[in-house]
Amino acid sequence: xxxxxxxxxxxxxxxxxxxxxxxxxxxxxxxxxxxxxxxxxxxxxxxxxxxxxxxxxxxxxxxxxxxxxxxxxxxxxxxxxxxxxxxxxxxxxxxxxxxxxxxxxxxxxxxxxxxxxxxxxxxxxxxxxxxxxxxxxxxxxxxxxxxxxxxxxxxxxx
Ligand SMILES: [Zn+2]
Numbered sequence: 291x292x293x294x295x296x297x298x299x300x301x302x303x304x305x306x307x308x309x310x311x312x313x314x315x316x317x318x319x320x321x322x323x324x325x326x327x328x329x330x331x332x333x334x335x336x337x338x339x340x341x342x343x344x345x346x347x348x349x350x351x352x353x354x355x356x357x358x359x360x361x362x363x364x365x366x367x368x369x370x371x372x373x374x375x376x377x378x379x380x381x382x383x384x385x386x387x388x389x390x391x392x393x394x395x396x397x398x399x400x401x402x403x404x405x406x407x408x409x410x411x412x413x414x415x416x417x418x419x420x421x422x423x424x425x426x427x428x429x430x431x432x433x434x435x436x437x438x439x440x441x442x443x444x445x446x447x448x
Contacts, residue, residue: 306358306359310358312397314348317363320386322334325337328385346371354370362405363379364383365409387401
């Protein structure tokens with residue numbers, strides 16, 4: 291270790307951050323905001339329905355097929371909580387977003403950023419797939435053209 295090493299950019303192995311604990315916290319707070327407002331509860335004590343749904347969500351998150359690389363639950367394509375629960379969960383997450391901005395602005399902001407990054411990677415993926423499909427179509431068209439020309443030449447020879 292030279293004495294100037296600390297001025298050099300550190301080479302760190304690529305590490306995947308585990309955002310699940312933070313997302314759980316953010317979901318809990320969102321449920322609190324929603325339940326307090328809509329179900330007449332106070333503070334962290336939620337109504338039985340919200341408590342049950344929250345428990346299901348927390349359990350499912352631990353078994354997420356994506357592992358720690360998971361997208362945020364309210365933007366996930368799988369949504370593994372079950373039909374009725376998914377609907378309720380999405381409603382709670384979207385209805386509480388404004389309240390979250392006031393009560394837990396940093397958390398709400400981070401959640402918003404995570405949501406935007408899901409959009410970004412989705413649009414990037416869609417673009418890749420579109421380009422692939424276009425290239426494939428072009429390739430197929432060129433092949434068809436070549437076949438057509440070969441056929442013409444053959445017929446001319448006759
Ligand atoms: Zn509730």
